[in-house]
Amino acid sequence: MNISDFKLKVLGSRGSMSVDGTHYSEFGGSTSCYLVTAGDETVFLDAGSGIVNAPVDFPKTPVILLSHLHLDHILGLGMYQRLSMAGVKTRLCIPAENAEAAEAAIDGVYSPPYWPVSFRQYAGEIQIEPLVFPLRLGELLIDGIEGSHPGGCKVIRLRYRGRSLVYVTDYEHESSSFEALKSFAENADLILYDGQYESDEYERKRGFGHSTPEMGMKLLEAVHAKLMLLVHHDPQSTDEELSRREKKIPRSGIRYARQGETVDLQSL
Numbered sequence: 001m002n003i004s005d006f007k008l009k010v011l012g013s014r015g016s017m018s019v020d021g022t023h024y025s026e027f028g029g030s031t032s033c034y035l036v037t038a039g040d041e042t043v044f045l046d047a048g049s050g051i052v053n054a055p056v057d058f059p060k061t062p063v064i065l066l067s068h069l070h071l072d073h074i075l076g077l078g079m080y081q082r083l084s085m086a087g088v089k090t091r092l093c094i095p096a097e098n099a100e101a102a103e104a105a106i107d108g109v110y111s112p113p114y115w116p117v118s119f120r121q122y123a124g125e126i127q128i129e130p131l132v133f134p135l136r137l138g139e140l141l142i143d144g145i146e147g148s149h150p151g152g153c154k155v156i157r158l159r160y161r162g163r164s165l166v167y168v169t170d171y172e173h174e175s176s177s178f179e180a181l182k183s184f185a186e187n188a189d190l191i192l193y194d195g196q197y198e199s200d201e202y203e204r205k206r207g208f209g210h211s212t213p214e215m216g217m218k219l220l221e222a223v224h225a226k227l228m229l230l231v232h233h234d235p236q237s238t239d240e241e242l243s244r245r246e247k248k249i250p251r252s253g254i255r256y257a258r259q260g261e262t263v264d265l266q267s268l
């Protein structure tokens, strides 16, 4: 660990539902989960099935931030091994009014009849708390705004030593929130952006809460970001399909996220 490190690793960027098989080997089939390391701080952005085989040892208590509670974003949580390690603490921050509501929200899925036990019965110490912005972890500053998605979803910005990344998952562009998003994401180095649908597909899926690479490109250009990774790949989008879409993107600095890749923010 180097104190100036600021890196993001894609543990899963599939949207809506996990997929597997030979047609998903390049971009990956695990659902939303991104591991961010900033010096000795560790943050997970969402806990989709990508978190299942994530590392478990960190210099300080890791924080799992949930953008929202849709199943694809919490799918891996119950099987993340760290949560079952006796005496080991993990913070879990959930968009909710207060601690009680945060606990009730996750308990609504991770308890019978949907799951055999609640998180209170896990061996690890899971500290469930409401996600409140700004959140500071040492030198890492985390901020957020409400995006545009059925039931709500947080857009999250992480700043560390002069660099920043913005996580825009499960976001459907519409004019008022898009303006707010532009000012929130101004001068970010890296943006993760929901590019689930192509434009013609989007016309048939209005209201489903997702966006397009074209709108991502508009955001990228408006805020002068260095790199945009398109995320939340549709389960129907195979490697062949995503490669075809990627080749059509008319500028550099924007591509689809690949499961397993790491972006070093200090070298962007």
Ligand SMILES: [Zn+2]
Pocket (backbone or CB within 6 Å): 015, 016, 032, 070, 072, 073, 170, 232
């Ligand atoms: Zn999602």
Ligand SMILES: [Zn+2]
Pocket (backbone or CB within 6 Å): 068, 070, 149, 153, 170, 209
């Ligand atoms: Zn969602």
